[in-house]
Amino acid sequence: MSLNTVSSNKTAKSHNGSERNYDLNQFLLKHRGKLDPTDYGFSTYHRRVKGLRREEVAQLAAVSVSWYTWLEQGRDISISIEAIKRIGKVLKLSSDEQEYFEATVFGTSYSAHNDIQLQDELKQMIKALDPYPAFVRSENMDILYWNKASEQKIFNWSSVDDLDRNSLKLMFLNPEYKERIPGWSAAAQSTIASFRSYYALSSNKPRFETVINDLLLRSEEFKRMWQEYDVKKTRKGKKSIIDYSGNLRHYSYTALKPESMSDAFLIFYVERE
Template sequence: MTDTSEMDRRAELSEFLRNRRARLKPEQAGIQPFGGRRRVPGLRREELAYLAGMSVDYYIRLEQGKVRNVSEPILEALTRALSLSEDERAYLRNLVKPSHRRPVSRPKVLPGLLRLLDMAEGVPAYVVGHRADVLAWNGLASAVFTDFAALSPRDRNWARMIFLNRSVQAVFADWTSKGRDTVAYLRVQAASHPGDAELAALVGELSVKSDHFRTWWAAHHVRDHARGRKRFIHPLVGEMTLDFECLRPADGGDQTLVVYTAEAGAASERALRLLANWGADAATGAEAGEPEVGRL
C-alpha cells in the first residue's frame, strides 16, 4: 500500500517537472519546436524527452510519478535538459530518492553551535532548524529582529513571523524578497523530510492564512540560501545593510547557525554597536528549556 507521504511526494514531483518544463521555451533549449500550433507555454513532453535522451513514454511515466529507482544518469540528464540550478537538482533528487530520516519534534541545539553562538559577540546570530524554527539566539539578534523570548516556541518560527507577524515584516526593507526566500527554503526542506508531519502542517497553515505564501508556494521556487545581503529598517537605528552567512555542521545536520555582519566602518556597523550597547543585558534563548539570560 502506498502511504500518504509517498503520494504527496509523487504529486510534488509531477508538479515540479511540469512547472520547470513550462518555463523553458524550445528556442531557449536550443531545439526547433516540434509540431505546429502549441498549447503549452514551454517545452512539450516529447521535446524534453528528446533533450534528456530518453523515450517519451519513460518521461511521461516519470512525470506522473510512476517510475521507481531513478538512476543518477537520468537525474543528470533531467538537470541539464531543464537547466536546473544546484538547489533545484538537489530538490529533484530528494523527490525521486527520498531520505528516511525521522524528524525530531523539538531538537536540542548542538553543543558546537551553541559555543559558536556564544562567541558571536557584536553581531546578531541565531540557530535555526529545518522547519525554520529559531532554536537559539543571542541578545543582538533579539535587538535587530524581534524579542524571541517573548514569543511562544510555536511562533518562534521564521515562516510564521515573516507571513503572520507584522512587526517582524516591517523590519525587512524588502519583505517580498525575504518572503520568497523563506518559501523557497521550506520547499527544499519539504523534499528533504517527506515524512515530517509538523512541516506539512506549517505549510498547510500558511497556505490558508497568507495569500502571498500560497501563491509563492505554488510557483515551486527552490533555493537554499547559504549567504546573502539584507536591508533592514530598525525603529531605533534606522536603515541597516547586513550580510549573512549560514554555517552548517559537516555531517549534514538539520541545524544552521546564521550570522549577520556589517562592513567595517560602515554606518550599519555603528548601528549594530549602538544596539549592542543598548541591549547588553538582552536574553540569549534556547529552545531546550527556558531562555538563558546575560550571555551577550
C-alpha cells in the first residue's frame, strides 16, 4: 500500500494557484531561515544560507527530503497532518503560525479536529481503579488518559510526544516499547488487525488515516504488515509485558465502552499469576 492509497487523506490543494504556492514557499523559507542550526546539533561550517537546510528539516521531522522539497515548492502531494505538525514543531511555529500553515497546505485548519472530551467522572473512575492499570483509548488507538498504575506497569505515555501517544505508533516507532513486548511480531499484527477493524466501521475515518499515513512514512515494518489485511476486533485478551525492573508480568485486559463515549474505550489490566 502506498501513501496515496488512503483516498481521503488530505492532499495539498492549489487554491489561488501560483499565489498559494508562492505563499507556502515563502512562509517555509522564512521560518527555516530563522533557525540556528547549532540548536539542532548541525555545524554552520561552509553553510551558504541562513537557518536549516531542507534535508535537515526533513530529517528532524521524520519525512523524506523529496516530500519536504515538494511541500515547500507547493506541489500537489498527499501528506498526513501528523507530518505537518512535526514540521511545525521543527520550525518552532506559534499556534497561530501552525494554524496558518495547515490552512495553507490543506485549505482548512485542523486545530480543533474533533477532539474527544473526557468527563471528569470518567477520569475519577480511572484514578480510583489504581493499583490496577487503567486508561482511555480512542478507537484509532490514541491514548487519552491513564492512571498512575498504567504509567508504572504498562508504559509512561507522558514520556513521548503527544502526536505519537498512540498504541499502534508505539508498537512500531518506540524502541523501548517494542523491547518490552515479548513476541512483538504477533502482538504488532494483532494490534493492526484490531485497528483495521475499527477503521472500517468508523464514521470519522480521517482520525484513523492520520495514523496510517504517518506510519507509512516512518515504518517499513508497518508498511509490510499493513499489506496483510488481518482483521480482528480485540475487546479482551492476555498480554505479557517486561516491567521496568526487567521482570516478565502477565495480564488479562478488558476494554469497555463508556456509555457517554461512542468512539473510545476504558481499558483495564489485572495481573495474572
